[in-house]
Amino acid sequence: MRPARPFVVAVAFALAVLAGTEQAALAVDQRTGGGPGEAAPEQRWGSAAGRGHSVAAGVTDASAKGGHAEPLKGRGELAAEGETVTARLGGTEKPPNPGPVEETQAPEVPAAKGFDSETSAELKGERKERQRTFRNTDGTYTTCFYTEPVNFRTKGGGWKSIDTTLVRQESAGVRTMNVSDPGWETESTESPVSFASSANAGPLVQMGLGDGLSVAYSLESAAAVTGRVEASRITYAGVRGASDVELVAGGSSVKEIVVLHDSTAPSEWRFPLELEGLTAALEGYGGIVFTDADGVQRAWMPPGWMQDSATSGDSTEGAVSSGVAYSLDEQDGRQVDCGSRPRSQVFSPPCRTLRWGKGRPNTARI
Incomplete structure (x- = not known):
């Protein structure tokens, strides 16, 4: 048997370019998957020579011969979106069957306790004058x-905590009140404050103001009584007849209280x-100011006051009076501060307070 001769069908495609036609464009109906036997569309032949390059919009309308008013739907096309x-x-x-249930304890979460004065640690780098973290x-x-x-600024520019607790002076020297018996001084303050061990030592109290300036004073006719220290307070009991003197150290101040126990007290x-580099003068409000050589006020002593220890009615405090007068005298070339209680006042005990503020005369108020 002779082998079958291959049958070759050659199909030629003719491409024609139509341009500038003024006739309606014939839409070619091309359906996907057309079977054998379908008639091919009739192709027009011609030339665009001499024709215009534009047509009216109407000739391209879908209603023209050979077009379709609606889009055709292809084989396998999905429904429009929204259906x-x-x-x-x-x-x-x-429903699925629930699994076994087991009871369990919730984990314990420690409650925030926050600040505790015994366990909380200070961040020294976060210090400010009136702030600690x-x-x-x-x-x-x-x-x-x-x-x-x-806190106060140190010479190095850092902040140091203020501690007015009174501690023994380390050794005899410039800051020592008595060579034979060292006195007391504040642990850590911007203005160093020191007190004598005995009331009759001189000076009784001293405060440094910087720049070589200082304020100090003694107590005239004081008995040789030893001061009793408790935290920032030193008490000289029985310093004079029926009277005590209490001194309380602050960061840049000293508060003095004179306690008169009965009418026999002076x-x-x-x-x-x-005074070192300072001069004392009475001010109009009843206090005393301390100025340097340039006339700048460097320290001050506010007016005194006194309070009765007896209370009346529902009050928890005794009557308060401002009947304490100051005066300045000269004695042996030194100024003397005299504070007196008018005898017409019946108060027991009256109190006299002293407070100095370095360079800021109005910051310390009673």
């Missing part, structure tokens, strides 16, 4: 704000001043 199809499954849905044991932080300075008290 929904509900798929229904046979049978009835059954602490890191607490539970990981939190606490910042404390104060109405008075709690009504006039003299305090010889020992």
Whole structure:
């Protein structure tokens, strides 16, 4: 048998370029998957020579001969977006069976305790004049704000905590009040404050103001009584007849309280001043100011006051009076501060307060 001869069908495609036609464009109906036997569209032949390069919009309308008013739908085309199809499954849905339930304890979360004065650690680098910040044991932080300075600037520019606790002076020297018996001084203050061990030592109290300036005074006719220290307070009991003197150290101040136990206590008290680079003068409001050689006020003593120890009615405090007068005398070339209680006043005990503020005469108020 002779082998079959291959049958070759050659199909030639003729491409024609139509341009500038003024006739309606014939849309060729081309359906996907046309089967054998379909008649091919009739192709027009011609030339665009001499024809225009534009046509009217009407000749391209879909209603022209050979066009379609609506888009055709191809084989396998999906429904337009927005149409929904509900798929229904046979049978009835059954919920899954729940697994076994076991009771368990919730983990314990430690409650935040915050600041604790015994365990919280201060962050010294966060100090400011009236502010301190602490890191607490539970990981939190606490910042404390104060109405008075709690830190002071050191010469190196850092901040140091103010501690007015009285401690023994280390050795005899410039800051020692008595060579044989060292006195007391504040632990850490911007203005160094020191007190004599005995009331009859001189000076009784001294405060440095910087730049070689200082204010100090003694107590005239004081008995040789030893001061009793408790924290920032030193008390000289029985310093004169039926009277005590208490001195309380502050960051840049000293408060003095004279306690008169009965009417036999002296009504006039003299305090010889020992000033370095300063001059004392009475001010119009009843206090005393201390100025340097340039006339700048560097320290001050506010007016005194006194309070009765007896209370009346529902009051928890005794009557208060401002009947304490100051005067300045000269004695042995030194100024003497005299504070007196008028005998017409019946108060027991009256109090006299002293406070100095370095360079800021109005910051310290009673």
